[in-house]
Amino acid sequence: MKKLHVVLTLFGAMLLAAACNKKSDFNYYYYEPADYALISQYLNLPDKPDNYLSELPKHLTSLGLAPRPVQQDKAILGRVLFYDTHLSKDGKVSCASCHKQELAFSDDTPVSRGVFDRAGDRNSIALGSVLSFAAYYGTDLFGPSGIPFFWDNRANTASEQNLSSMTNPKEMDMSHADITNAVQAQPYYEPLFRMAYGDGQVTPARVSEAIGEFVNAIGSYRSKFDQEAEKAIGYNVYSNIELSNFSGFSQAENRGKKLYLDNCASCHSTTQGRPPKMKANNGLDASYPDAGVGGITNQAADMGMFKVPLLRNIALTAPYMHDGRFATLEQVIDHYSSGIQFHPNLSSELRVGNTPLKLNFTAQDKSDLVAFLNTLTDEQLLTEKRYANPFK
């Protein structure tokens, strides 16, 4: 009987001791300790890698928009390369110089300045203007059937695009050999390449693929507009957005939404998913110094045609248009209201016969439209750590 007591007491003590045990506490590690110590001298990268999968809201996935999965190791490497000024001829310019996170990855000057302060030809495109790069653009998976890059639609994949930015004399001005040498010279890249590719070998193709993975991981899908569209989601996303006022919108925002749907959505998209048109002429000038798509294709029908940008985060990405001619959204709206010029390729939505349309917005209309455009801002994107500058 005594023995039994001992056994029971011991067992009770064991249960008690166990019950006092702390909560689960897993330690995640990603890099070898020596690698992490080296990397950490230069970079603030978490030892538990950031997740680069975007979970798009239902109103977008129901349209068949799904982000291509991003290869995490390559995106991490790509993030470092994106912010690394060693990748430019004068050591001062990185992708982020013209694609600033706090501006939804755009720039605040009409034309950005590249190496040696050389002025570019066009206004930087906000990488944060799309719901998800990987869902939106031409990807290696879909090839040219995706949406092409640049104001003149000249590149098909993110890696094709960024190699051209790196070698562009007005942007980073690097030869392929320069790129390889610059990357190899930085000690933190050996482990990062090894993580992404199994060995530390640096090639321009790998550099551009990795940056492409990072850019593909950028996405903006948490604006007030998205939250409201998500609430309304039912049988048909389009009619949800078109037919009803959003309950979380102010009256001005709802009136602006209606004006946007009537006058702008046929080019810029109802859902801010994919634009219905890849290119258009919106009547900026009667004759264009920059031929846009026509400069690439040499087709008369493409002259003065430009990429139709999505308007996500548009409030942050001034100045506007391919040449950055408009400093404010009010000026953009004035253009559509009364400033459209006739051009042979002016899109049919903006003309009646050979006369450019005047949308003749009232002052109230204009401020309502601006109120609506402001709902397309995704605050979270602007500070998200996984997209931020990793350099110390």
Place this chain on the structure above:
Amino acid sequence: MISRAYFLVAVSLMLVFAACTSNRFYTPNTMNIPMLTEAGQGTVAGGLTTGSKNTGWEAQATYSPVKHLGLMFNHFDLRHKGEAPTNQSSFFFFEKTPYEGQTRLTEGAVGGYYQVGPQKEYLLSLFTGFGQGRSENRYSAPPDQQSSEIYVSDWRYQRYFIQPALSLKYNRFQVGTGIRFAWVNYLDGNISSRVGQLETQRIELLENSSPLFFTEMAWSIGWRLKPVVISLNSTAVVRGKNTLRDLDLASNYVSLTLGLNIHELKKKF
């Protein structure tokens, strides 16, 4: 004769059910269903599982120091292998990577038993116990990395359980069934998140949903060749909750055990 036929049918049925689940995060050990009726009775048993993906062994014991009171001990050691989805490689496909794992658990329990029925042929028991264990999974690098590295995750866990069971003993034949309410608390661990986003997310889910509570059901059928008992046992996690399904917890564990009833041994010699 009849009992042997039943036995064989049961064996084949269970082997069919045991296929295709993942043992990476948790595997139930064989529920030890006591067959004690008197003070001084005790059983020691060794169990084995083999299959294309699993090999495991178990040691189990029960003993009754006083009538109506029982003690229980279980040790469980399972090696398993399979493939884990590690990354999403396209819209529809997952990248998978092979892994090998081992999980161990040692536990003790106390409880009571009571005989009921017209001939007192039924045995009701209620045990409660606690144990601690450790799991380790070793993953190969994802195929696209062309690397021979091994990524390891390992953690310790505790389990508390309450286990009501019912059994029935004939001369040559015994059957038992029970429910085990289990609380599994994952303690400290070291996780290589190199293994891939999907698997890392699963392990995070495991950590964040700890302590996991779930129900397990078991039955056992034994062939008595006094003092030896050969039994076939099946223990399954009831995967009702979404988390359990997301974690793809092993749903079923089947083992064959060879038991020795100590009191029958004494009688024999």
